[in-house]
Amino acid sequence: MRVIAGLLLVLWIVLPVVPVLLWSVAVQWAAPAVLPPSYSLQSFSALAATDTVRAAGASSLLGVGVATVATPLGYLGALAIQRLPRVPARLVELTLLAPLAIPPFALVMGINVAFLRFYLLPSVGVVLVLAVTALPYTAFMFRSALATYDSRFEEVARSLRNLVANGPPCPGAPARWCNRPGILPRVPGGLGRLHRHAAYRRGAVADASHAAGVRCVGYRE
Amino acid sequence: MSSSLEFIGTSRSFGEATVLHEVSLIVEPSRCVALLGGSGSGKSTLLRIAAGLDDPSSGQVLVDGGDLDGVPSEKRGIALVFQKPLIFPHLNVVDNVAFSARMAGQSRQAARRHAMAYLELVHLADFAGRSAGRLSGGQEQRVALARALARNPRILLLDEPFSSLDSRLRENMYSLVEDIRSELAPTIVLVTHDRREASILADSIAVLDDGRILQHGPVAQLHYQPATLAVNRILGGLNAISGQVDGGIHHSVLGRVRVQPGMVDGPAFLVMRQEAVRILPAGEGTAVGNVAGLKSLGAHTLVRTEVAGNDGLPETLTVEVSGDPGVSVGQMIGLQPVNGSGWAVIR
Amino acid sequence: MSRGQGPTTTGRAVLFALPAVFPVVAVLGVSLAAAVLQSLGLMPFIGPPSFSVEAWTGNTGELVRATGLSLNIAATATVLSVCIGFLIAAYVLASPRMGWIVGALSAATIPIPHLIGAGAIGLLLSDSGFLERVLGMPAAFPALVGGPWWIAAITEYAWKESAFVALVVLGSIARSVGDLCDAAATLGATARQRVFRVVLPLAMPSLAVSALIVFVYTLGSYEPVWLLGPTSPEPLPVRAVRLFGSVDLTARPEAMASALVSVAVGAGVILIGILVVRRSREFR
Ligand SMILES: Nc1ncnc2c1ncn2[C@@H]1O[C@H](COP(=O)(O)OP(=O)(O)OP(=O)(O)O)[C@@H](O)[C@H]1O
Numbered sequence: 005m006r007v008i009a010g011l012l013l014v015l016w017i018v019l020p021v022v023p024v025l026l027w028s029v030a031v032q033w034a035a036p037a038v039l040p041p042s043y044s045l046q047s048f049s050a051l052a053a054t055d056t057v058r059a060a061g062a063s064s065l066l067g068v069g070v071a072t073v074a075t076p077l078g079y080l081g082a083l084a085i086q087r088l089p090r091v092p093a094r095l096v097e098l099t100l101l102a103p104l105a106i107p108p109f110a111l112v113m114g115i116n117v118a119f120l121r122f123y124l125l126p127s128v129g130v131v132l133v134l135a136v137t138a139l140p141y142t143a144f145m146f147r148s149a150l151a152t153y154d155s156r157f158e159e160v161a162r163s164l165r166n167l168v169a170n171g172p173p174c175p176g177a178p179a180r181w182c183n184r185p186g187i188l189p190r191v192p193g194g195l196g197r198l199h200r201h202a203a204y205r206r207g208a209v210a211d212a213s214h215a216a217g218v219r220c221v222g223y224r225e
Numbered sequence: 226m227s228s229s230l231e232f233i234g235t236s237r238s239f240g241e242a243t244v245l246h247e248v249s250l251i252v253e254p255s256r257c258v259a260l261l262g263g264s265g266s267g268k269s270t271l272l273r274i275a276a277g278l279d280d281p282s283s284g285q286v287l288v289d290g291g292d293l294d295g296v297p298s299e300k301r302g303i304a305l306v307f308q309k310p311l312i313f314p315h316l317n318v319v320d321n322v323a324f325s326a327r328m329a330g331q332s333r334q335a336a337r338r339h340a341m342a343y344l345e346l347v348h349l350a351d352f353a354g355r356s357a358g359r360l361s362g363g364q365e366q367r368v369a370l371a372r373a374l375a376r377n378p379r380i381l382l383l384d385e386p387f388s389s390l391d392s393r394l395r396e397n398m399y400s401l402v403e404d405i406r407s408e409l410a411p412t413i414v415l416v417t418h419d420r421r422e423a424s425i426l427a428d429s430i431a432v433l434d435d436g437r438i439l440q441h442g443p444v445a446q447l448h449y450q451p452a453t454l455a456v457n458r459i460l461g462g463l464n465a466i467s468g469q470v471d472g473g474i475h476h477s478v479l480g481r482v483r484v485q486p487g488m489v490d491g492p493a494f495l496v497m498r499q500e501a502v503r504i505l506p507a508g509e510g511t512a513v514g515n516v517a518g519l520k521s522l523g524a525h526t527l528v529r530t531e532v533a534g535n536d537g538l539p540e541t542l543t544v545e546v547s548g549d550p551g552v553s554v555g556q557m558i559g560l561q562p563v564n565g566s567g568w569a570v571i572r
Numbered sequence: 573m574s575r576g577q578g579p580t581t582t583g584r585a586v587l588f589a590l591p592a593v594f595p596v597v598a599v600l601g602v603s604l605a606a607a608v609l610q611s612l613g614l615m616p617f618i619g620p621p622s623f624s625v626e627a628w629t630g631n632t633g634e635l636v637r638a639t640g641l642s643l644n645i646a647a648t649a650t651v652l653s654v655c656i657g658f659l660i661a662a663y664v665l666a667s668p669r670m671g672w673i674v675g676a677l678s679a680a681t682i683p684i685p686h687l688i689g690a691g692a693i694g695l696l697l698s699d700s701g702f703l704e705r706v707l708g709m710p711a712a713f714p715a716l717v718g719g720p721w722w723i724a725a726i727t728e729y730a731w732k733e734s735a736f737v738a739l740v741v742l743g744s745i746a747r748s749v750g751d752l753c754d755a756a757a758t759l760g761a762t763a764r765q766r767v768f769r770v771v772l773p774l775a776m777p778s779l780a781v782s783a784l785i786v787f788v789y790t791l792g793s794y795e796p797v798w799l800l801g802p803t804s805p806e807p808l809p810v811r812a813v814r815l816f817g818s819v820d821l822t823a824r825p826e827a828m829a830s831a832l833v834s835v836a837v838g839a840g841v842i843l844i845g846i847l848v849v850r851r852s853r854e855f856r
């Protein structure tokens with residue numbers, strides 16, 4: 005039962021690719037034959053044709069161009085979302101997501117004439133449009149990366165901040181360390197905090213158990 | 226309605242690392258065994274194997290003498306309260322507890338009614354409508370306990386279920402477990418780090434160290450007659466005095482102490498619990514100690530003394546006294562075992 | 573998570589936001605504005621501008637029909653993608669070894685562009701295509717490619733997007749769901765109950781979000797419907813692109829009107845989707 009389900013899923017995923025693969029190595033493949041009568045790698049030699057190579061080069065160049073624009077912009081956008089107060093952050097977030105909602109063909113059709121009017125270099129225009137459509141992805145990739153960082157260290161930083169504000173002082177740490185909002189470039193600081201926090205916790209646990217007289221030294225650690 | 230649980234030569238390896246080495250353990254029906262051991266000793270792995278969530282690399286798990294191999298978890302009738310509470314985030318508190326009844330095909334209403342009884346048992350009836358995300362760690366753990374109990378299991382496996390409760394609540398849970406045992410009488414395996422908890426709740430303690438059962442026996446036996454130094458250490462014993470056994474008598478800086486019959490002659494350690502030694506004025510007792518340190522445990526105090534013998538190196542002997550010990554560092558005191566006889570181990 | 577405090581942090585954050593937000597606003601703004609102007613004849617490719625609502629009112633019937641068709645295709649494709657995607661995810665979670673293979677294969681199809689996917693489905697489902705040959709050329713083989721029910725196009729969307737849905741679902745719940753399924757099993761839940769009473773509700777938020785994304789994507793996607801669908805009736809994107817590429821430059825305004833309708837429908841669907849998701853979250 006489970007095996008059948010697995011095979012059906014594999015079939016669903018793989019089946020559409022099969023004819024493409026077969027066609028790519030088929031010499032001739034007329035209608036009723038289920039498999040091509042003979043095979044050759046001839047069609048792959050077409051890949052070496054100057055046209056194909058030039059097209060591949062152009063595509064790669066375009067890809068690199070778009071990535072160099074969209075990646076840093078996405079990072080900045082993610083940072084801004086993390087640091088801005090709630091409402092503006094929401095607005096930035098929605099703006100950066102907006103290109104997902106607009107069909108690419110509509111985007112290009114609309115902007116086509118405008119670029120002509122502005123005498124924008126076609127390649128620059130293409131990179132710009134593609135970068136804008138890539139921004140939602142880069143921004144949200146960085147955003148989730150930052151969020152992971154957040155949950156791991158931010159809570160520690162916050163609890164330490166509370167300790168500094170109204171509890172016993174956090175041992176050995178200048179108050180300003182505990183008061184700064186944590187953010188990516190300060191990861192080393194964050195790690196330090198984590199350690200200090202752990203040390204403090206350990207001490208507290210030991211004290212509590214001693215006070216209750218329940219646990220003997222030397223075992224738990 | 227309860228069952229016996231039996232591990233026979235159960236081993237488990239993850240790749241190269243062997244986490245359980247031929248563990249054999251018998252839990253009689255309606256008994257409670259505490260599994261005591263340090264972090265990473267394989268306690269959770271053993272429970273997962275019993276619950277059918279993990280398969281042993283070799284060996285068997287028997288319930289009432291029947292091999293569980295190939296029986297899926299949901300058919301084993303074994304409930305496991307995990308180390309993490311694992312509350313279903315999409316259900317509220319009462320529906321979490323009602324989960325097993327729902328899975329068994331009961332109506333939502335009947336399942337909830339059934340669940341409420343168990344929520345009351347863990348003092349969380351007021352939280353029935355609360356969403357799972359808004360509970361404290363201790364409340365989550367109590368919901369997890371109620372959820373497992375609501376299944377009315379033949380065998381209940383508890384993986385450090387009380388580790389995030391405060392001491393008062395923990396005492397409550399201890400008496401709750403007592404109630405459950407007298408009412409439902411399930412067979413219980415309780416994993417814990419805490420030997421006090423093990424002593425309170427369990428009929429017997431099994432010590433697991435590095436994937437091996439070192440000793441399984443009644444609570445007092447584990448404390449006063451440990452099989453090895455490791456068992457003594459894991460049960461919180463602080464004293465192991467090296468010396469020689471000769472004709473049933475252990476010779477050491479503490480002098481001559483009669484040990485258990487059947488002890489072969491040769492080098493051996495005298496294990497003597499810190500609670501089983503008395504401090505006397507200097508000149509009295511069987512040995513003389515020099516107070517080297519004091520450590521408060523709150524109501525109790527640990528007095529660390531150096532005992533110098535006639536020959537060889539001085540040994541450290543720690544004594545636990547209730548209240549103010551009335552001694553100070555550097556003072557010479559007399560020491561005497563509470564019982565006339567002691568317990569020796571070879572390693 | 574921490575929010576910026578004090579004017580300096582906020583000011584710096586605004587500076588960070590600008591380089592990302594500006595190009596988006598500029599490109600989207602210019603594009604939409606230009607599309608509106610062109611649809612109203614105010615920004616012709618050649619010749620003097622002259623205001624006219626002809627593009628919007630002239631052939632309303634066809635515009636409405638195209639919209640309905642696009643919504644239908646997108647809805648069917650979304651339902652299929654979500655169901656199959658969830659099945660893939662559940663299978664990957666439920667079976668350790670085979671699941672790994674299914675998951676890897678499924679993820680491997682994600683980088684395939686829809687255009688190639690459409691070609692592949694065409695080779696598979698077309699008249700005397702691979703499937704028909706495998707089945708032994710039955711006489712009753714239906715017209716899947718170019719037929720009235722858009723089956724090939726919808727299949728292509730479902731094929732590509734189910735892999736996407738599975739990826740999103742797995743990414744969002746894979747970490748927590750194993751332990752919760754263990755807990756459910758010890759509480760007596762059978763494998764089937766674990767899938768539908770634990771995994772499904774846990775996957776619901778990510779299913780909802782990915783359904784929204786799939787729907788809006790298929791609504792605005794052009795190649796599969798163009799390659800695999802019948803020539804008429806036309807969905808919105810096909811109509812827009814055909815009119816845009818028409819030698820008759822006067823068809824431009826109508827092309828822009830079609831494009832704008834698809835933008836508006838997409839935006840509307842997203843708004844409704846966000847409201848529904850938020851409502852259901854509050855309800856819980
Ligand atoms: N799935 C796994 N793969 C590899 N190693 C594992 C796996 N699960 C557990 N281990 C290893 O097995 C050993 C025993 O783990 P286990 O969880 O049983 O310990 P434990 O006694 O419950 O410890 P603790 O008291 O900290 O919960 C550990 O060293 C752990 O790293």
Ligand SMILES: [Mg+2]
Pocket residue numbers: 268269270308384
């Ligand atoms: Mg454990």
